[in-house]
Amino acid sequence: xxxxxxxxxxxxxxxxxxxxxxxxxxxxxxxxxxxxxxxxxxxxxxxxxxxxxxxxxxxxxxxxxxxxxxxxxxxxxxxxxxxxxxxxxxxxxxxxxxxxxxxxxxxxxxxxxxxxxxxxxxxxxxxxxxxxxxxxxxxxxxxxxxxxxxxxxxxxxxxxxxxxxxxxxxxxxxxxxxxxxxxxxxxxxxxxxxx
Numbered sequence: 001x002x003x004x005x006x007x008x009x010x011x012x013x014x015x016x017x018x019x020x021x022x023x024x025x026x027x028x029x030x031x032x033x034x035x036x037x038x039x040x041x042x043x044x045x046x047x048x049x050x051x052x053x054x055x056x057x058x059x060x061x062x063x064x065x066x067x068x069x070x071x072x073x074x075x076x077x078x079x080x081x082x083x084x085x086x087x088x089x090x091x092x093x094x095x096x097x098x099x100x101x102x103x104x105x106x107x108x109x110x111x112x113x114x115x116x117x118x119x120x121x122x123x124x125x126x127x128x129x130x131x132x133x134x135x136x137x138x139x140x141x142x143x144x145x146x147x148x149x150x151x152x153x154x155x156x157x158x159x160x161x162x163x164x165x166x167x168x169x170x171x172x173x174x175x176x177x178x179x180x181x182x183x184x185x186x187x188x189x190x191x192x193x194x195x
Contacts, residue, residue: 002092002094002096002098002118003093003098003118003119004033004091004093004098004119005022005099005100005120005122005191006111006119006120006122007100007101007122007124008102008104008106008124009123009126010125010126010128010131010157011135011150011153012126012134012138013131013177014180015124016050016101018124018180018183019099022099022187022188028097028191029096029097031096031097031098032099032100033098033099033100034049034051034052035083035100035101036051036052036054036058036062036084036085037051037052037082038053038054038056038080038081039051039081039082039083040053040078051083059071067086067088068085069109069110069113070084070085070102070106070110071083071084071085072103072105076152077146077152078146078149083102083106085102085106085110087113093118097195103160104160104165104166105160107119108169121169122173122175122187123171123173123174123175124175125174125176125177126176127178130178132154135153135154136150173190175187
C-alpha cells in the first residue's frame, strides 16, 4: 500500500521548492498529484504542471460526477478562485507513493477520503518576516503584480494554520525551512521512518 505525502504550509514558506526537490530525489520514487484551480495562470506556470487551470464549468462537471475529493474557494481581490483535488484516475494508492501540495483543510479532507493512515502530513514553517519578504520579492517579478492578493493570502494564513486548527488536524511535526538543505534532510528522514 502506498502513501500520499501531503505537503502544506503558509504562503511563501518554500513549499514549491521542497516539492520539486522531493520529486527530484529518485530514491523516494514519489509521483506527483496535480491539483485543479480556476485562478488565472501566473507568469512562468504551465498548465498541467503546477495546476490544471480550468474554469467553473469543468469544476461543476467533476462535481456532478462525484469526482471531487476536496475543494476550497477564496474570495480574492480579483474575484472567486477555486482550488480542488479530483479523483481523475491519476492516483493509484495501492501501487505508488504520491506527493501533493495543499492546505490544512484540503489535507484533512484528503485524509478522510483515502484514510488518515494513508496520508502523511508534512508542514513547512518559516518565520513570518522571511515569508513576507519572499512573497514581496516574488510578486515584484510578476508582469502585473497583485499586491492586494499577496496581502490577503498572508493574513488568511494566520487563521488557516492556527495552532488550534493544526492540533485538530493532528499535525505534530513541523519542518523549519530557513535552511533548505537541512529542511529536506529532516523531511527525508521523517519519510523513511514513516513509510
